[in-house]
Amino acid sequence: MPVRTRVAVIGAGPAGLLLSHLLDRCGIESVVIDSRTREQIETTIRAGILEQGTVEVLAETGASDRVLTAGQKHEGIELRFGGEGHRIDFTDTVGRAVWLYPQHEVLKDLVAARLAAGQDLRFGVTAERVEDAGTDRPRVLARDAEGYAIEIEADVVVGADGSRSVAREAVTGAYGGYFREYPFAWFGILCEAPPSAGELIYGNSPDGFALISQRSPDVQRMYFQCDPDTDTEAYDEGQLWEMLQARVPGTTLHEGPIFQRDVLRFRSFVAHEMRRGRVVLVGDAAHTVPPTGAKGMNLAVADVVLLTDALRALLLDRDETLFDSFAETARQRIWKAQHFSWWMTSLLHVQPGASDFDRMRQLGELRTVVESRAGSTYLAEAYTGWPLPGTGHH
Ligand code: PHB
DSSP states (O other): OOEEOSEEEEOOSHHHHHHHHHHHHTTOOEEEEESSOHHHHHHOOOOOEEEHHHHHHHHHTTSOSHHHHHSEEEOEEEEEETTEEEEEEHHHHHSOOEEEOOHHHHHHHHHHHHHHTTOEEEETOEEEEEEOTTSSSOEEEEEOTTOOEEEEEOSEEEEOOOTTOSTHHHHHTTOOEEEEEEEEEEEEEEEESOOSSSSOEEEEETTEEEEEEESSSSEEEEEEEEOTTOOTTSSOHHHHHHHHHHTSTTSOOOOOOEEEEEEEEEEEEEESOSEETTEEEOGGGTEEOOGGGOOHHHHHHHHHHHHHHHHHHHHHHOOOHHHHHHHHHHHHHHHHHHHHHHHHHHHHSOOTTOOHHHHHHHHHHHHHHHHOHHHHHHHHHHHHOOOOTTSSOO
């Protein structure tokens, strides 16, 4: 017997869980499946920065009360190059801010809210295929942890299943998308130490990029630019601190035991299509950005806010206008975020094989950004996030 629902959501990440939450508030029922366990979802360390609009959506819709109390408001960042720090002041330039609140905390809040609301949320259920995209009864064929087949039949299927999306094939067919790879990656660490600064530090140095980020008063997240093939065990702790410290000259990092290491590959991707018939892609299933601009999760939230309006019109008012224009509207923000993520990346990283000219030009660009109000304002506007539809600011 197939499971029947209005919206079948593949993926219990920020996009899938927030979508089911927002749909529920409009009275639209959904089923959410994810191949991972609840514990895996709630403990995997991912992004850390929420745009102001993301925070407003989470707080105003009751998806997370904790973001405003446990999250930390950041009113600027530091760009550090040539041995000196330069602050980009978000409040002064655009009157907006970002919040430091780890993605897995967002997920804990969302899972708790969905379960409390009686949401049909199934962990350990792996989607294998999406069928009948061209009909008004698309289906998800899945398998539970014991290997039993599950079929979900819905009015709309949403692929919120991340960069290795299973739903994507039903939408884009063999065509895939726009793709760019970068010749470097980030070596990331988590350590037990107090913050090294009040705000995040984005560092450019002849040795490469480093980012001094945070997770909590006693856990810090830091990254430095590395070769994509670097082994996580290639360096001992002393070497890691030396590499980090050398990339933010002029500051002194607070060191502490390193308890997690990972290498993050850099990719830019946008699927050629975000919708085919009644199957839609959101978040990383539809697009991937390099992490430099902290846009990934925020872009997923923007997709979902837009899709909620489209689904409400389609499913409650039988009005297809917003559903038909969803992909085109989403695409405009996605490409702005793609550009910003690419730009922040090229502004701050050292390209392998860069010439002396390239290096001097990059310092000129950095100086242009920090010394020009227009330059700083562009960075602040993009970093804090462009307005979302229907969240009250213009
Ligand atoms: C992080 O803390 O993981 C983080 C923060 C800012 C970025 C990217 C990653 O731009």
